[in-house]
Amino acid sequence: MSRTLPEKLDLGDYLQSFSSFFARPKPVxxxxxxxxxxxxxxxxxxxxxxxxxxxxxxxxxxxxxSKQAVLGLEEIFDFVKMLRYFNRLRALELPExxxxxxxxxxxxxxxxxxxxxxxxxxxLNPEREPELLDIAEALRRNREAIRETxxxxxRSERLRDYLVDQQLHLQNGEETLLVRGGFSSVLKATVVGxxxxxxxxxxxxxxxxxxxxxxxxxxxREAIHWRYAREFSQVLHRWERFLRYLDRQFDRFDxxxxxxxxxxxxDYEFVLxxxxxEVILRDxxxxxxxxxxxxxxxxxxxxxxxxxVNAGGKTMLLKSILSAVWMSKYLLPFRCKASETRIGHxxxxxxxxDDPQSVKNDxxxxxxxxxxxxxxxxxxxxxxxxDEIELGTDADEAASxxxxxxxxxxxxxxxxxxxxxxxxLASLMAGEEGWxxxxxxxTKSVAVPPIPFxxxxxxxxxxxxxxxxxxxxxxxxxxxxxxSGRTRSGSTN
Numbered sequence: 036m037s038r039t040l041p042e043k044l045d046l047g048d049y050l051q052s053f054s055s056f057f058a059r060p061k062p063v064x065x066x067x068x069x070x071x072x073x074x075x076x077x078x079x080x081x082x083x084x085x086x087x088x089x090x091x092x093x094x095x096x097x098x099x100x101s102k103q104a105v106l107g108l109e110e111i112f113d114f115v116k117m118l119r120y121f122n123r124l125r126a127l128e129l130p131e132x133x134x135x136x137x138x139x140x141x142x143x144x145x146x147x148x149x150x151x152x153x154x155x156x157x158x159l160n161p162e163r164e165p166e167l168l169d170i171a172e173a174l175r176r177n178r179e180a181i182r183e184t185x186x187x188x189x190r191s192e193r194l195r196d197y198l199v200d201q202q203l204h205l206q207n208g209e210e211t212l213l214v215r216g217g218f219s220s221v222l223k224a225t226v227v228g229x230x231x232x233x234x235x236x237x238x239x240x241x242x243x244x245x246x247x248x249x250x251x252x253x254x255x256r257e258a259i260h261w262r263y264a265r266e267f268s269q270v271l272h273r274w275e276r277f278l279r280y281l282d283r284q285f286d287r288f289d290x291x292x293x294x295x296x297x298x299x300x301x302d303y304e305f306v307l308x309x310x311x312x313e314v315i316l317r318d319x320x321x322x323x324x325x326x327x328x329x330x331x332x333x334x335x336x337x338x339x340x341x342x343x344v345n346a347g348g349k350t351m352l353l354k355s356i357l358s359a360v361w362m363s364k365y366l367l368p369f370r371c372k373a374s375e376t377r378i379g380h381x382x383x384x385x386x387x388x389d390d391p392q393s394v395k396n397d398x399x400x401x402x403x404x405x406x407x408x409x410x411x412x413x414x415x416x417x418x419x420x421x422d423e424i425e426l427g428t429d430a431d432e433a434a435s436x437x438x439x440x441x442x443x444x445x446x447x448x449x450x451x452x453x454x455x456x457x458x459x460l461a462s463l464m465a466g467e468e469g470w471x472x473x474x475x476x477x478t479k480s481v482a483v484p485p486i487p488f489x490x491x492x493x494x495x496x497x498x499x500x501x502x503x504x505x506x507x508x509x510x511x512x513x514x515x516x517x518x519s520g521r522t523r524s525g526s527t528n
Contacts, residue, residue: 043386044358045323053367056293058087063365065290072366073307075291078130084292085123088116093282100275105268108260112157114278115150117285118142140284146274149267159263170256174249181245185210188239193221199234211236294368303368308380312450314356317375321355330355334452337445341454349454350422356452357386357420383417411444421453
């Protein structure tokens with residue numbers, strides 16, 4: 036199964052952390068003009084935004100309202116929470132253009148009136164319905180009477196020999212006594228359940244009348260809840276289109292607030308993509324790295340070739356460039372020096388990173404790579420990252436092939452960032468217009484891989500030339516600037 040682009044770029048944890056700031060799950064992409072979205076995000080970044088309430092998807096409820104269905108009070112309360120949140124935003128006097136946008140959302144009076152019938156916990160407000168207050172008081176007194184009756188039985192001399200303990204046990208929502216077998220000779224009760232030890236949870240007959248009274252009170256309360264749910268649903272049905280509009284505005288604001296709060300929590304910055312084709316990164320840090328070293332790089336030509344040693348950071352550089360463009364495309368914040376960073380706009384971003392070899396699909400590494408290249412000929416205006424372009428075939432033979440492919444795709448307004456171990460492709464294209472070569476992460480004389488076991492191995496390498504058989508320095512056939520090494524055992528690397 037092929038991975039998504041964020042997974043290929045190691046942005047999975049980043050997106051998971053960002054998505055936790057949403058009030059409800061949604062894609063990270065926003066519909067509409069990104070420049071307008073950027074203005075709202077910048078404006079909201081100047082104030083403290085209250086955290087929105089967690090909300091479920093409301094499409095099913097809106098569909099049922101359009102068919103005049105009756106929603107439950109819990110379902111109606113979610114609309115009330117949304118209304119109350121927009122009221123809080125209106126009271127903040129948000130900076131423009133966010134303030135004008137929120138002020139334009141006018142809530143109909145009869146919809147706003149519904150909110151006054153709910154408490155902060157989502158229950159019907161007893162102050163708006165006196166009968167509910169009377170029922171709540173009657174239920175409280177009735178439950179106290181049940182508890183006192185049961186506690187009185189735990190102190191009864193007749194039951195002492197049959198009681199397992201003197202506590203009340205909650206079983207199936209009922210407070211019960213735990214007794215031993217044979218209890219029926221001294222106590223009339225209904226068995227509610229059995230314990231693991233073989234004892235009986237029982238409900239004495241003395242509290243049956245109190246339980247019936249409790250059921251009657253609960254039925255009256257449910258009847259009142261149903262009456263209000265029906266009345267509220269009728270009102271919401273009349274304003275179903277407004278609720279759909281409000282739901283869309285809530286999703287839009289949710290996108291904004293999540294970006295602002297996420298950026299603030301990590302000290303990230305926003306970069307708005309421009310109409311150019313350049314990528315200029317200054318002090319960029321990939322969000323997947325725990326202790327990143329900021330990088331700066333210019334991608335000013337259509338094809339950038341990145342070379343270097345193993346574990347030198349070529350792939351991470353490629354992923355960093357593509358990640359910055361992808362995050363900027365969707366207005367997601369990241370760590371960089373925003374005032375000096377510029378990112379162009381690309382219709383598509385492609386990453387050819389994974390090894391496509393598959394026994395199940397009967398395809399080799401080279402054939403899989405060619406298949407991925409063939410798909411690029413259907414695209415235009417794309418940023419493409421290719422890791423280890425010579426993967427799966429002879430590097431010298433592949434150099435000419437990939438040179439032709441890249442030249443042809445470049446004419447389709449594509450920009451490429453390509454990593455490779457081999458210099459053959461770079462030497463073929465040296466000096467040609469539209470190519471740039473970027474040797475990365477090397478010291479003055481030798482690259483030191485940033486992983487412990489490679490550092491230890493490189494420390495054992497002698498960087499002088501091996502002596503000849505006569506003891507005099509041998510004449511080297513290597514090109515100037517090349518490195519030959521000898522281990523302690525005398526073998527040449």
